[in-house]
Amino acid sequence: MTDLNALAALVDEAARTGTPIAQLTDAHPDLDATAGYAVQRLSIQRRLNRGERRIGIKMGLTSRAKMRQVGVEEVIWGRLTDAMRIGEGAELSLAGRVHPRVEPEIAFLLKKPLAGRVSPAEALAAVEAVAPAMEVIDSRYHNFKFNLADVVADNASSSGVVLGALRPAGTDIANLGMVMRIDGQPVQIGSSVAILGHPLRALVAAARLVAEAGETLSPGDIVLAGAATEAVPLRAGQHVRTEVQALGSVAFTVTGEAA
Ligand code: OOG
Ligand code: MG
Numbered sequence: 560m561t562d563l564n565a566l567a568a569l570v571d572e573a574a575r576t577g578t579p580i581a582q583l584t585d586a587h588p589d590l591d592a593t594a595g596y597a598v599q600r601l602s603i604q605r606r607l608n609r610g611e612r613r614i615g616i617k618m619g620l621t622s623r624a625k626m627r628q629v630g631v632e633e634v635i636w637g638r639l640t641d642a643m644r645i646g647e648g649a650e651l652s653l654a655g656r657v658h659p660r661v662e663p664e665i666a667f668l669l670k671k672p673l674a675g676r677v678s679p680a681e682a683l684a685a686v687e688a689v690a691p692a693m694e695v696i697d698s699r700y701h702n703f704k705f706n707l708a709d710v711v712a713d714n715a716s717s718s719g720v721v722l723g724a725l726r727p728a729g730t731d732i733a734n735l736g737m738v739m740r741i742d743g744q745p746v747q748i749g750s751s752v753a754i755l756g757h758p759l760r761a762l763v764a765a766a767r768l769v770a771e772a773g774e775t776l777s778p779g780d781i782v783l784a785g786a787a788t789e790a791v792p793l794r795a796g797q798h799v800r801t802e803v804q805a806l807g808s809v810a811f812t813v814t815g816e817a818a
Contacts, residue, residue: 561587563594567601570713573699574602577655582700582709592633595711596772603638603714611640614781615669616769617694618761619715621785622753625662628789631707634755636768637715639781645721645811651695651793652815659697659718659793662786663739663801665732665751665758666692666722669782673766674775682762685776688725689732691803693739693811694783695719696790720783723809732758736804737787741797747788751803758784 566583573580583598584590590598607613619635620626626633645651653659670687677685697718700709710716732751739747751758761784769776776782793799793813800810 561590561594563597564601566598566712567605570598570699571602571605577657579657579701580699582705583712584706584709590708590712592707592711595708598712599637599714600772602712603640606640606642611642613638614641614644615639616765616776616780617715617717617720617783618765618785621755621761621764622787624749624753624789625786629703629705629710631705631710633707634764635707635711635715636765637717639717639720639783643717643719645695645719647721647723648810650814651719651811653793653795653813654815656697656718657699658703659695660790661739661793661799662694662696662790663737663747663749663788663803664692664694664786665754665784665803665806666690667762667782667784668725669776669780670778672775672777674770675766677763677766679757679759679763682759682766683728686728686762688728689730689806690725691723691801691806691809692783693721693799693801693809694786695793720781721809721811722781723807726806730805732806735806737801739788739791739799739801741791741799746791749788751787753787754784761785
């Protein structure tokens, strides 16, 4: 039997030290998504034991562009902790990261619990606010290469999250232009419609998937809807800014060197 605790310690140490590891499925070809989520839960528990606090979840691979970029065709989710938070307009250090990338996102802030099978209207009724956001992802696997079980075990590559100013929950987010710029140059251009046809569907999927794992989304939780475009590698010195039509912009500056 595979020792899921040992695998959790492995991915946790890789993330903590910024040291890349072999795909778990190299040594454990039978590892499936269910086992991957068990490894994720155990590895995040190690962070919570070190004093980190859960702040919400992230959805991943909710757009065709993202699925194509990483070669995994399944919507996934991961857990966010306060240690991943980047202040709006603040500096992000590459230190302790392996090969970080950035991607444009939309975030929901919840005001009510949400779990199980819900309609888009029910999901919207649980939303306190929406915000433009960016996620920094950083696969702990060599060359950013993984399959479904690997990436799920690695907490869906989560590494950092930055939110812009909160907007009213009633803002129409169905089809908003999204432009991500590095040092002023557009590096990704897309639309929120790329996120499952409507970002609210990512929240619907989030409610279903956390319930399958025996969990629930809580008031105060952040839920990232998943990137609308491919992710872009980060380098020290870059200024990264994403503008989302009707929601405004969000930015950070990159310092330091990756591990
Ligand atoms: C997996 C995480 C995907 C997104 O927004 O689609 C993700 C990865 O790309 O490494 O965060
Ligand atoms: Mg993402």
